Amino acid sequence: MQKTKNDGGENLPQKVRPKAVRITLEEARGATSARRKEGAQKTAARRVSEPAYSYIYDTFIQEMKYLKLLRELENRLVDLGIGGRVHRLSCFKNLQEIIKDDVVREVKTVVIVGNDESFIRAIDALGETGVVAGFIPIGGEKENQLAKIFGIGFGAVACDVLSARLLRKIDLGVVNGHHFLTNIDIPAANFFLECDGRYNLSFLKSADVRICNLTGQAESGERAIRVLNHSDGFLETIVYSKSRGFLDGVKEIFKKEEGVEKLSIFYNKKVNVVGSAPFVAWIDGRKVFNKKLEISILPGGLKMIVGRSRTI
């Protein structure tokens, strides 16, 4: 505090204002850029601390019989330098939420440790995120058909595949706003298909329909003429016309109509399945009950680590 003389000659205390610091525009810019640099460094440091890999263990893996296998896998992952955050699923943890959190934390790779069912459950959250998906199959070959398709071996071999990081973009299907990976099976019912908004498919006989993205094996014993491609940007619609009644079935057995195709195949980007009443559909092996399915394809929607022995 300073005392200064005023006009009246009285000594009154007066507040001293701090001297205004004049800075040039260039100096201000310099300060801003310095602050920005500091922020970027902090973010980078945070990123370094956040592991690039996230492993999600399905609930069944936490059984005692898999304990030894898991230890082996974890050791191998650490040896390969691709260890990361581990999430163990339980009835209180939502797989979708975990993946969304990982995406927010900028995790680069999310690895699902489980079987086909575990991986398929994760697909809805993994699609369109840009996060690379990995898969470590656990269990028998029957529960791990996807592992064979992706060329991922069991046990430590799967860790080596992850480490090699051979990436492939795979098309994803979208049905009523949710992603699916393999196919949609619709048993014969009262419905028709709107294909690409250009033409409609209806059935003179009862017919099973399969809309395929990744796999499209015709299980009818008929020949599937065509080619199934995981990255062609098309959905394959396979229609298997069945015999209408008992007599037709008997006729088919005794009098084979040779040279008549029963398996129809179409290639579409968008298919709407419209039923006059709700019908059953199996999406990636999960049963749904709906009156309309809006199905489309998302080309390259999933980035996936695959092995060299893949079949796609």
Add this chain to the structure above:
Amino acid sequence: MFKKDDQSYNLSEVEADAGGEEAQTVIAAGVRVDGNFNSRGDVLIEGVVKGSVKTDKNLKIGEKAKIYAAVSAINVFVAGEAQGNIKATGRLELSSTARIFGDVEVKTLVVEAGAVLNGKCTMIGVESPRADADELKDIGKIKNAKDKE
């Protein structure tokens, strides 16, 4: 192209074909298509189609197929019934069971005995011989004049 072997494909075999040429679309018996059906690959029809069919490659209309549509393709093989105009920039082949009710525009036409073709047939790339027709008319006129005399 349109082989009919009863070989059942398994996944690995089917996928081994992937990356090859365009796939073949099949409309089997018991399936009905309404609308404009466009394809880039070969098309095999054994069912019913109403509207139009267009492909950049080959089209086969099977024996039990019924088509009420305008058809456009490079090569067309018909064994069934087609009601509508057909345009084949390459070859149109009609088998003995073929029944076509409509105009046909083709470059090369092959017709087997017993085939039915009701409609106008135009060959692509062949000029209409007008001069010859005029000459024939003249000859006709001269003949008529001589007959009158």
